[in-house]
Amino acid sequence: MTSLPTHTEKKLGLVIDLDICVGCHACVTACKGWNDQGYGAPLSDQKPYGDEPEGTFLNRVHSFEITPENGPAQIVHFPKSCLHCDDAPCVTVCPTGASYKRSEDGIVLVNEDACIGCGLCAWACPYGAREMDQAAGIMKKCTLCVDRIYNENLPEADREPACVRTCPTGARAFGDLADPTSAVSKSVADRGGFDLMPELGTKPVNQYLFPRIKDFEGDLDVLSPLLDIQPEATGISGWLDKLLGKL
Amino acid sequence: MNPAPSVILFTVLSGAGFGLLGFLGLGVISPTGLIAFSYFTLAFAMAVGGLLASTLHLGNPRNALKAFSQWQTSWLSREAWLAVLTLAVMGLYAIGAIFFGKHLSVLGILGADLSFLTVFATSMIYAQLKTVPRWNQWLTPLLFLSFSLSAATMLTAQNGLAVAPLAVTGVLLILHWLSGDKRFSASGSTIETATGLGGIGKVRLLAPPHTGSNYLMKEMIYVVGRKHALRLRWITLALAVVLPALILLLAPASVLTTALAFILHLIGAFAARWLFFAEAEHVVGLYYGKR
Numbered sequence: 174m175t176s177l178p179t180h181t182e183k184k185l186g187l188v189i190d191l192d193i194c195v196g197c198h199a200c201v202t203a204c205k206g207w208n209d210q211g212y213g214a215p216l217s218d219q220k221p222y223g224d225e226p227e228g229t230f231l232n233r234v235h236s237f238e239i240t241p242e243n244g245p246a247q248i249v250h251f252p253k254s255c256l257h258c259d260d261a262p263c264v265t266v267c268p269t270g271a272s273y274k275r276s277e278d279g280i281v282l283v284n285e286d287a288c289i290g291c292g293l294c295a296w297a298c299p300y301g302a303r304e305m306d307q308a309a310g311i312m313k314k315c316t317l318c319v320d321r322i323y324n325e326n327l328p329e330a331d332r333e334p335a336c337v338r339t340c341p342t343g344a345r346a347f348g349d350l351a352d353p354t355s356a357v358s359k360s361v362a363d364r365g366g367f368d369l370m371p372e373l374g375t376k377p378v379n380q381y382l383f384p385r386i387k388d389f390e391g392d393l394d395v396l397s398p399l400l401d402i403q404p405e406a407t408g409i410s411g412w413l414d415k416l417l418g419k420l
Numbered sequence: 421m422n423p424a425p426s427v428i429l430f431t432v433l434s435g436a437g438f439g440l441l442g443f444l445g446l447g448v449i450s451p452t453g454l455i456a457f458s459y460f461t462l463a464f465a466m467a468v469g470g471l472l473a474s475t476l477h478l479g480n481p482r483n484a485l486k487a488f489s490q491w492q493t494s495w496l497s498r499e500a501w502l503a504v505l506t507l508a509v510m511g512l513y514a515i516g517a518i519f520f521g522k523h524l525s526v527l528g529i530l531g532a533d534l535s536f537l538t539v540f541a542t543s544m545i546y547a548q549l550k551t552v553p554r555w556n557q558w559l560t561p562l563l564f565l566s567f568s569l570s571a572a573t574m575l576t577a578q579n580g581l582a583v584a585p586l587a588v589t590g591v592l593l594i595l596h597w598l599s600g601d602k603r604f605s606a607s608g609s610t611i612e613t614a615t616g617l618g619g620i621g622k623v624r625l626l627a628p629p630h631t632g633s634n635y636l637m638k639e640m641i642y643v644v645g646r647k648h649a650l651r652l653r654w655i656t657l658a659l660a661v662v663l664p665a666l667i668l669l670l671a672p673a674s675v676l677t678t679a680l681a682f683i684l685h686l687i688g689a690f691a692a693r694w695l696f697f698a699e700a701e702h703v704v705g706l707y708y709g710k711r
């Protein structure tokens with residue numbers, strides 16, 4: 174049913190530490206790898222070796238640059254997958270009941286046997302967390318590796334989402350955000366975890382942790398005054414100036 | 421948002437078709453026999469043709485029947501129900517009018533209500549989306565309904581009368597554009613709220629997640645042709661509203677006049693719907709550094 178459960182026993186989700194993530198995309202690859210062989214239609218690629226390769230991914234890493242009023246810009250790598258929202262707009266718009274949120278653990282899933290591929294749920298999601306697989310014509314999204322986390326055939330250590338298991342830096346943590354004593358809830362409480370686009374009222378379960386703000390003490394570099402190329406510079410500096418201006 | 425031709429065809433044609441069915445049900449005109457046959461054929465062809473076009477938009481249409489299951493929450497599911505109910509009720513009404521020369525007003529009024537509710541449900545599929553601020557306003561259903569009423573009035577040959585709904589459509593188009601232009605900034609979503617990083621400073625995309633495109637970018641970040649938007653708005657107003665109104669006012673009433681005015685109006689309606697999609701920006705664009 175595409176009505177949302179009024180309450181979920183658990184709120185399984187991810188906590189992503191933007192201070193730690195180095196933007197290596199290992200989680201993207203691990204996600205794609207696992208979801209090519211397990212749950213539902215495999216994540217397809219279109220023209221993977223052509224000049225415009227494209228494909229379905231459930232987790233993507235963006236990189237943002239933030240420029241404070243004073244001080245140097247800083248770069249933040251920003252992994253994003255389904256946030257398993259409590260008030261998930263993608264679920265209620267679905268005409269077929271294919272999209273649903275589980276009352277036991279809060280995971281938002283697509284029943285691929287019922288999906289008509291109308292794409293409305295992807296329109297309703299603010300975060301770009303749903304992608305229509307171009308080969309299968311079916312909506313794909315992060316399942317929180319529902320086929321790993323409860324899978325007793327896997328060694329205990331592997332019973333967590335593939336992205337979390339693979340992250341070399343430990344920037345991703347998986348757990349129950351409804352349980353205040355869980356490690357993820359504690360880190361959210363300690364570090365002030367935040368929602369993405371809170372103004373849309375989706376109440377995401379996944380939380381993000383703030384990156385440290387860069388230190389800044391005056392000039393970035395003792396050599397920086399020498400790098401100050403004048404607009405009407407001539408010679409090599411002028412040439413460099415023009416060249417850089419064109420880039 | 422990507423202006424997919426199938427969806428533009430669907431919303432414009434079925435809007436006109438259901439509008440005409442609504443007017444026939446209300447008894448604005450009460451044709452019988454062959455004339456009734458041609459009216460109902462036109463109405464059903466537009467309504468059903470539009471619905472069929474919309475299934476072209478589906479990735480996996482073999483599950484289409486399941487779309488009737490979630491009417492309690494989903495406007496798309498409600499639309500499916502309302503459309504089918506309208507067609508069934510108005511089908512019966514049409515049989516009465518064509519073969520028996522009888523207009524069962526109970527059926528007709530029910531069918532008319534259902535017709536307009538169908539158009540309303542279609543519009544709510546778009547208007548409900550908070551993620552597309554330009555659509556997420558009450559003017560959206562009003563605009564869809566007024567297009568539908570304009571088409572219906574024109575086709576039922578209420579020549580002088582049709583100018584009124586056309587004028588309303590023109591005003592609503594302008595209002596929808598003007599207030600739509602402000603909706604994104606009014607929604608409060610920015611790249612800073614999207615990333616939550618505004619506390620540090622100004623945020624910009626440094627590197628996208630991949631070098632190529634993806635489904636989300638193609639479907640929701642449609643920037644091609646936006647630079648022509650202003651010119652297209654003028655063309656839309658001229659074709660959808662001004663020219664048909666002038667023709668209806670000035671030319672002698674005849675089937676030909678109506679047909680000419682209606683065809684111009686339809687082309688204008690297609691342009692309006694194209695703009696409705698092409699100008700609409702989805703908040704997901706914030707993550708890709710473009711809208």
Ligand code: SF4
Nearest residue numbers: 255256257258263298
């Ligand atoms: S992130 Fe998007 S797809 Fe996931 S639950 Fe929230 S709205 Fe739905």
Ligand code: SF4
Nearest residue numbers: 267288289291292294
């Ligand atoms: S694409 Fe599938 S899951 Fe999404 S709204 Fe349509 S039917 Fe539901």
Ligand code: SF4
Nearest residue numbers: 194195197198200340
């Ligand atoms: S694997 Fe970890 S460090 Fe690498 S991009 Fe993903 S979250 Fe960041």
